[in-house]
Amino acid sequence: MTPSRTAPNASTDRTVAVFGGTGKAGRHLVEQALAAGHRVTMLARTPGKVDVQHERLRIVEGDVVDPVAVAKTIEGATAVLSTLGPTKNTPDHQVSRGMAHILEDMSRTVHAVRASDRDWTVVRVPMLTDGPPTGSVRVGDVGVNTGPRIARADLARFMLEQLDDPAHVRASPVVSAPA
Ligand SMILES: NC(=O)c1ccc[n+]([C@@H]2O[C@H](COP(=O)([O-])OP(=O)(O)OC[C@H]3O[C@@H](n4cnc5c(N)ncnc54)[C@H](OP(=O)(O)O)[C@@H]3O)[C@@H](O)[C@H]2O)c1
Numbered sequence: 001m002t003p004s005r006t007a008p009n010a011s012t013d014r015t016v017a018v019f020g021g022t023g024k025a026g027r028h029l030v031e032q033a034l035a036a037g038h039r040v041t042m043l044a045r046t047p048g049k050v051d052v053q054h055e056r057l058r059i060v061e062g063d064v065v066d067p068v069a070v071a072k073t074i075e076g077a078t079a080v081l082s083t084l085g086p087t088k089n090t091p092d093h094q095v096s097r098g099m100a101h102i103l104e105d106m107s108r109t110v111h112a113v114r115a116s117d118r119d120w121t122v123v124r125v126p127m128l129t130d131g132p133p134t135g136s137v138r139v140g141d142v143g144v145n146t147g148p149r150i151a152r153a154d155l156a157r158f159m160l161e162q163l164d165d166p167a168h169v170r171a172s173p174v175v176s177a178p179a
Contacts (some may be wrong), residue, residue, distance in 0.1 A: 014038045014078045015039040015077045016033050016081055017041050017073050017074045017079070018041070018081050019064060019084045019098070019102065020082055021040075021043070021044065022042075022044050022045070022046065022049040023083055023084075023085060023087075026042075028152050028155070028156035028157075029081055030052060030057070031052060032156050032157060033160055034052070034054050034057060038056070040054075041057075041058040041059075041075075042057070042059055043064060043070070043073040044059050044060070044062075047059050047061050060072045060073045063098075064095070064097075064102070065101070067101045070102055074102065074105050074106060079163050080102060082102065084098060084099065106118050119166075120170060121162045121171060121172070122172040123155065123168075123172075124142065124172055124173065124174040125174070125175060125176070126146065126148050126149050126150060126174070127150075128149070128150060129149050129150070129152065131151040132153070133157065137150065137158050137175045137177065138175065138176050138177065140173065140174045141174055142174055144174075146174045147178075147179060148176070150176045154175075155175060158175050
């Protein structure tokens with residue numbers, strides 16, 4: 001179990017690009033990132049759905065299938081967080097195409113800035129709930145040390161913690177609520 005906490009060397013001088021920030025988990029991500037002191041740039045298909053206003057929040061209107069909108073969202077960001085998900089039950093692959101744009105753009109940006117590769121973490125989750133945050137999560141692997149659900153607020157916190165914690169770089173942990 002990983003206690004939810006602010007990493008000891010957490011940097012607040014950071015611009016975080018958020019995709020999926022109008023969604024149910026993404027809203028927590030945007031709110032928590034702003035509360036942690038980060039600057040946030042988010043992509044929104046419908047900016048009117050964003051109900052938070054903040055001097056450190058920049059909204060880029062657009063769709064993730066548009067590479068120009070993706071590039072505008074990532075411009076100047078030191079980290080990218082995505083809770084993109086299909087909102088309709090139709091296999092139109094928009095999210096997959098969008099992720100490809102995000103990764104291509106991150107690659108160009110990172111290589112332009114410094115010749116290193118990208119760090120990534122894919123956070124796997126069971127059923128997401130809108131329940132209150134527990135403040136701690138169970139970190140397991142597929143089929144190992146996992147539970148049936150996790151609150152979206154706890155997922156958002158775990159994602160933000162990864163910005164300052166290298167423990168899960170290039171890994172795909174499964175996070176769930178403590179037993
Ligand atoms: N719900 C569960 O129990 C569960 C279980 C396992 C995994 N997951 C995954 O966990 C993540 C978060 O889940 P959630 O329930 O919080 O998701 P959600 O509320 O459905 O949010 C999805 C987000 O993706 C955005 N999006 C979708 N297509 C887009 C496009 N073409 N361009 C720009 N934005 C686009 C939506 O924007 P709009 O607001 O414009 O629609 C929304 O912000 C998703 O990846 C989901 O697949 C969910």
